[in-house]
Amino acid sequence: MSQPQAQRRADRWLILAVVCLVQLVVILDNTILNVAVPSLTKELGATTAQTQWVIGAYSLAQAGLLIAAGGFADRYGRRLVQMLGLVFFGLGSLAATFATDPGQLIAARAGMGVGGSFLLATNMAIIVRTFDQDFLPQALSVITGVASLGLALGPVVGGVLLAHFWWGSVFLVNVPVCLIGLVAVVKMVPESKDPHGDRPDLLGAVLSTVGMTAFVYAIIQGPGHGWTSGRTLLPGAIALVFMTAFLLWERHTPHPLLDLSFFSDPRFRGAVSGGVLVAFGLAGSLFLLTQHLQFVLGYGPLEAGLRLAPMAVTLVLLNLTGVGMRLTTKLSAPAATALGLSLMSAGLASIAVLGHNGSYLGIMLGLVLMGGGVACAKPAMAGAVMTSIPPEKAGVGSGLMGTISELGNSLGVAILGAVLTVGFAGGLPAGIPHAAARSLPEALAAGGQGAAHQVHEAFRDSLTTAQLIGAVAVLLGGFVAAWLLRTSAEKPAEQKPAEQDTPVAA
Numbered sequence: 265m266s267q268p269q270a271q272r273r274a275d276r277w278l279i280l281a282v283v284c285l286v287q288l289v290v291i292l293d294n295t296i297l298n299v300a301v302p303s304l305t306k307e308l309g310a311t312t313a314q315t316q317w318v319i320g321a322y323s324l325a326q327a328g329l330l331i332a333a334g335g336f337a338d339r340y341g342r343r344l345v346q347m348l349g350l351v352f353f354g355l356g357s358l359a360a361t362f363a364t365d366p367g368q369l370i371a372a373r374a375g376m377g378v379g380g381s382f383l384l385a386t387n388m389a390i391i392v393r394t395f396d397q398d399f400l401p402q403a404l405s406v407i408t409g410v411a412s413l414g415l416a417l418g419p420v421v422g423g424v425l426l427a428h429f430w431w432g433s434v435f436l437v438n439v440p441v442c443l444i445g446l447v448a449v450v451k452m453v454p455e456s457k458d459p460h461g462d463r464p465d466l467l468g469a470v471l472s473t474v475g476m477t478a479f480v481y482a483i484i485q486g487p488g489h490g491w492t493s494g495r496t497l498l499p500g501a502i503a504l505v506f507m508t509a510f511l512l513w514e515r516h517t518p519h520p521l522l523d524l525s526f527f528s529d530p531r532f533r534g535a536v537s538g539g540v541l542v543a544f545g546l547a548g549s550l551f552l553l554t555q556h557l558q559f560v561l562g563y564g565p566l567e568a569g570l571r572l573a574p575m576a577v578t579l580v581l582l583n584l585t586g587v588g589m590r591l592t593t594k595l596s597a598p599a600a601t602a603l604g605l606s607l608m609s610a611g612l613a614s615i616a617v618l619g620h621n622g623s624y625l626g627i628m629l630g631l632v633l634m635g636g637g638v639a640c641a642k643p644a645m646a647g648a649v650m651t652s653i654p655p656e657k658a659g660v661g662s663g664l665m666g667t668i669s670e671l672g673n674s675l676g677v678a679i680l681g682a683v684l685t686v687g688f689a690g691g692l693p694a695g696i697p698h699a700a701a702r703s704l705p706e707a708l709a710a711g712g713q714g715a716a717h718q719v720h721e722a723f724r725d726s727l728t729t730a731q732l733i734g735a736v737a738v739l740l741g742g743f744v745a746a747w748l749l750r751t752s753a754e755k756p757a758e759q760k761p762a763e764q765d766t767p768v769a770a
Contacts, residue, residue: 275452279394280403282448283387284410286350289441290380291414293322296422296434303431304369314366320481321370325377326384327670328477331522332469333385334664342386342393343455347446349382354442360435372435384669388646393456405643411669417576419554423569465520468513472522475506476667483678491682522664526653531597534748535648536668537741538601542642543672545608545738548680549634549731553615553627556727559704560720561622574628578635597644598750604641605742607633609735616731620724641742648749680730687726693718 297304297319304318337345356375363369387407395403425433482500489495514520526532550572557568581587595603611633618626649664692700692707693715700710707719 276394276399276403279452279454280391280406282445282452283390284407285441285448286346286383286445287387287407287410288414289438289445290353290383291411292418292421293376293380293438296418300422300426300431300434303426304366307431308363308366308369314370317370318366318373321374322377322380323670323674324477324480325374326380327480327667327674328473329378329381330385330667330670331472331476331664333381334389335465335469335522337382337386337389341455342389343449343453345382346386346390346449346453349379349386350442350446350449352376352379353383354379354439354446357435357438357442361432361439363432376438390453390456394454401643401647404646405639407646411642419550419569419572420576421569423564423566427564427566465514465517468510468517468520468522471506471510471513475503475510478506479503480670480674483674486678486682523653530748531648532653534601534745535597535645536664537748538605538641538645538745539649539668540672540675541605541738541741541745542608542638542645543669544676544679545605545612545734546634546638546676547673548676548734549612549615551677552680552684552727552730552734555704556619556724557627560724560727561624571624571627572631574631575635575638578632579639582636582639591640595640595644596750597648598746600644601641601749602742602746604637604639604644605738605745607637607640609637609739609742611635611637612731612735612738616728616735620728645745676734680734683730683733684726687729688723691722691725693722 333345333349353376356372356377356379359375360369360372363372388404391403391407392400421437422434425437478499482496482503485493485496485499511524514522514524553572554568557563557571563571591600611630613630614633615627615630618629620626649668688704688707693711696707696711696715696719700707704719704723707723708716711719
């Protein structure tokens with residue numbers, strides 16, 4: 265769908281800087297806890313299940329509310345919703361910093377997830393309404409690069425903080441950023457809203473929130489309790505019922521929260537599927553690699569975090585030098601998507617094969633390839649999503665982008681984590697129960713010193729298998745996404761004039 269030509273704002277780059285700051289702190293919290301899990305377990309006395317919920321509560325609240333938050337932003341104003349998000353995120357971070365037991369920390373993380381959903385549902389929308397067509401590709405390249413950078417930098421920042429401070433510092437660092445962001449948003453970010461947003465789709469918001477929350481909950485429960493257990497199947501069934509009801513309602517209501525006609529555009533479908541795959545490969549590989557570096561190669565949290573830095577450095581260099589932006593603007597969306605996801609797949613394969621026996625050079629090569637792949641593919645897919653929907657629905661589009669990332673993150677950790685667990689259980693020496701495959705320390709404790717070498721080998725082999733499966737999934741899915749985008753380019757959909765937001769924000 266066509267986009268109206270926006271008025272060029274003189275302060276557009278300052279607005280982009282503010283939105284990027286907000287984006288960075290939200291995305292960092294998706295991975296910053298990976299290296300803090302041992303400290304949390306020790307100092308708070310958290311069980312394995314409680315530790316999982318400290319991480320999962322954030323994703324659960326965030327993913328469940330993203331679509332509804334996008335619709336809320338379109339109706340009431342994107343700047344207003346971003347301000348509310350910063351307040352929720354800051355207060356949640358402050359509560360998490362001084363939590364004294366796992367229950368308090370889980371509740372605080374859920375509050376942070378609510379704030380994060382408001383922020384992710386408005387960031388991309390504000391950018392689309394601030395930049396005109398000449399500079400929008402550059403802005404999208406920067407903000408998607410920052411999002412990926414946050415995911416990659418999480419373990420590094422977490423490792424540095426834990427090396428010098430207590431575990432609460434990984435949350436406390438968010439508070440001043442939220443305060444600075446709140447002041448900057450009030451002073452610089454323009455307000456915009458949907459001119460036809462006077463009839464909120466409350467039922468659609470409830471159905472989507474319950475359905476998405478139940479779906480992510482089922483994904484979180486699956487690896488630990490089994491995919492056929494009641495604790496997985498029940499929320500899965502609830503998700504199926506509520507998401508089916510949501511889709512049926514959206515098809516018939518005159519003012520839908522999510523216009524399903526978006527999915528009739530192959531460009532939109534290709535970008536959505538590609539976005540899921542980028543998040544799947546990135547989150548799943550970091551989840552596996554963090555364990556590989558700490559449990560197999562014996563690095564501490566800071567050392568492990570620093571050894572993940574090549575991906576972040578690659579992203580920074582490609583974005584700051586403008587190489588990534590020039591590449592994605594010169595290539596078509598299908599070509600950029602295919603190239604980016606192929607590089608990500610090659611990176612996963614390099615980590616799996618060349619890093620299997622502890623070669624860090626192989627791991628570093630894989631991280632560099634993945635960084636290049638993300639820098640190439642993600643801006644192209646973000647642009648395809650945001651320019652294939654009307655600008656007055658930019659909040660819903662931004663929420664969808666966040667939902668895509670959260671689903672990909674959850675699926676990457678859950679599916680590749682499940683492959684790791686199954687392979688590890690099958691490779692354990694006789695006499696060690698399969699239940700001990702939930703973690704390497706449990707298996708080592710159950711097997712004793714005599715079986716330590718075999719247990720480590722089984723864990724290393726299962727890591728390699730999981731990473732190779734991830735590489736194949738990203739590669740094949742990338743070709744499908746590129747084909748859908750190419751189909752759209754060859755058979756463009758009928759263009760419809762889009763209505764301006766009110767008041768004009770760009």
